[in-house]
Amino acid sequence: MHPVVARAAALASAAAVVLLATAAPATAAPAGAAAGRRSSDACTHNWSGPKVCIAIDGHDDWARRLTVTWTNPGKATRSTAVLHEGDRQVEVHERMTGTARDGRITAEWTDIEVAWGRLCGSFTDTPNVWACVDIHSGGVYSS
Structure with a gap:
C-alpha cells in the first residue's frame, strides 16, 4: 500500500476510534534507505486541550530513546x-512516571524494542489524547 494512502487510512481510522489529532510532519528516511539511526517526532494539535508529543530516536527495531511529553499540564498535575x-x-x-520541569511533564524510555506499526504515547490524565509515530520495516520512523 502506498505510504500516503496507508497514512490517510490510519488517520481516518484513529479519528473514528479516539480523539486523535493529526500529527505535524517530521523528517524520516525514505523507505529504500539503508538501515541506520532514525528519528521522528509528532505532537497533537488540540489547541484547547492537552498537547502531547512523542519523539523516537533509534536504530532498526530498537528505540535508543523514546520520549512522551505533555507540554501544557496544570501546575499541580502529576x-x-x-x-x-x-x-x-x-x-x-x-508505565513511566513523568518528571515535571519547566511547565512540562516528560517520561522517557531507553533501549526498548519497538514493533513495526503505530506506536502512540499518552498520559493517564489525557486518556483520549495520543501522539503517534509509525514504524516501518527496516526501522524507518515517520509521523
Whole structure:
C-alpha cells in the first residue's frame, strides 16, 4: 500500500476510534534507505486541550530513546505516561512516571524494542489524547 494512502487510512481510522489529532510532519528516511539511526517526532494539535508529543530516536527495531511529553499540564498535575501499540488501548512496555520541569511533564524510555506499526504515547490524565509515530520495516520512523 502506498505510504500516503496507508497514512490517510490510519488517520481516518484513529479519528473514528479516539480523539486523535493529526500529527505535524517530521523528517524520516525514505523507505529504500539503508538501515541506520532514525528519528521522528509528532505532537497533537488540540489547541484547547492537552498537547502531547512523542519523539523516537533509534536504530532498526530498537528505540535508543523514546520520549512522551505533555507540554501544557496544570501546575499541580502529576501523571504517568503510557505507550500504546497501534490504535488500541493495549499498553506496551511499563508505565513511566513523568518528571515535571519547566511547565512540562516528560517520561522517557531507553533501549526498548519497538514493533513495526503505530506506536502512540499518552498520559493517564489525557486518556483520549495520543501522539503517534509509525514504524516501518527496516526501522524507518515517520509521523
